Amino acid sequence: MAKVPLVYHPEYSPEIPAGHRFPMEKFRLLAEFLRAEGVLTDANLFTPEAATQEDIALAHCADYVRDFRHGELSAKHMRQIGLPWSEGVCTRTFRAVGGTLLTARLALKYGLVAHLAGGTHHAHYDHGSGFCVFNDLAVAARVLVRGGEASRVLIIDCDVHQGDGTARILTDDPDIFTCSFHCRQNFPYRKAHSDFDIELDRGSDGRAYMQTMEHWLPYIFDLTQPDFVLYDAGVDVHDDDVLGHLHLKDADIAERDEYVIRQCLERGVPVACVIGGGYDKDRKRLAARHGVMHGVANRLYQEYAL
Numbered sequence: 535m536a537k538v539p540l541v542y543h544p545e546y547s548p549e550i551p552a553g554h555r556f557p558m559e560k561f562r563l564l565a566e567f568l569r570a571e572g573v574l575t576d577a578n579l580f581t582p583e584a585a586t587q588e589d590i591a592l593a594h595c596a597d598y599v600r601d602f603r604h605g606e607l608s609a610k611h612m613r614q615i616g617l618p619w620s621e622g623v624c625t626r627t628f629r630a631v632g633g634t635l636l637t638a639r640l641a642l643k644y645g646l647v648a649h650l651a652g653g654t655h656h657a658h659y660d661h662g663s664g665f666c667v668f669n670d671l672a673v674a675a676r677v678l679v680r681g682g683e684a685s686r687v688l689i690i691d692c693d694v695h696q697g698d699g700t701a702r703i704l705t706d707d708p709d710i711f712t713c714s715f716h717c718r719q720n721f722p723y724r725k726a727h728s729d730f731d732i733e734l735d736r737g738s739d740g741r742a743y744m745q746t747m748e749h750w751l752p753y754i755f756d757l758t759q760p761d762f763v764l765y766d767a768g769v770d771v772h773d774d775d776v777l778g779h780l781h782l783k784d785a786d787i788a789e790r791d792e793y794v795i796r797q798c799l800e801r802g803v804p805v806a807c808v809i810g811g812g813y814d815k816d817r818k819r820l821a822a823r824h825g826v827m828h829g830v831a832n833r834l835y836q837e838y839a840l
């Protein structure tokens with residue numbers, strides 16, 4: 535039986551200084567985990583090109599894109615991003631946006647596709663923030679709509695942090711709808727206005743989370759009538775996450791991912807999934823946590839015989 539198409543590139547995990555608080559190796563560990571689980575094989579692996587500066591400039595200031603490309607952002611801007619600049623980090627940044635673009639394009643063809651990176655939703659028009667340089671969700675949504683490949687895109691962002699960059703960049707796009715399920719007490723402390731912001735209180739568990747999601751998501755689908763969905767399946771909603779203030783368990787994340795993906799498939803709407811945030815000192819455990827989404831996607835891909 536065919537497996538869900540997956541998008542990954544070995545450049546996703548460049549070397550950064552040991553002990554840095556961003557878990558850069560998680561992308562490589564996620565690929566290893568999915569290989570060991572039999573979810574990722576040579577047959578369903580798709581390798582992206584780097585996004586072009588022109589594609590990225592659909593959602594960002596061209597000067598910002600160029601300055602990052604050449605390592606010429608100010609120290610203040612790099613501090614806001616929270617990552618060191620190196621050729622490796624720079625290359626992976628363009629490559630990962632290309633990965634989300636490829637994931638979206640493949641989803642148009644296959645109906646359901648998952649990326650092993652992506653979800654850099656704190657990146658704003660002319661500056662980065664919170665480990666995010668360029669906003670792959672905003673770039674992919676605009677590329678699809680401007681190219682006529684989709685006409686109404688819904689971005690469902692379930693990372694524990696609000697997708698503030700996405701909301702601000704896309705605020706005036708009438709054909710792209712931003713929807714963020716996040717924890718009220720998490721970063722960013724000054725929230726943006728998504729088209730739909732669904733806030734959960736600190737300490738909410740899986741039951742409260744799913745009740746809220748089941749209440750709102752079908753309504754949001756009915757209202758927006760998307761013909762394409764980008765799904766950010768951030769796992770920083772997990773109980774053991776070092777940044778997130780929600781208390782979902784592994785099984786709750788699996789239930790959430792299945793619910794969101796089924797909402798799309800039941801309506802015949804193609805869905806491209808990205809991994810979003812996740813922070814745990816135990817990097818292997820973190821990679822396995824991200825891999826929950828790919829396992830669920832693979833099961834549903836086969837169930838719906840896509």
Ligand SMILES: [Zn+2]
Binds near residue numbers: 694695768810812
């Ligand atoms: Zn996050």
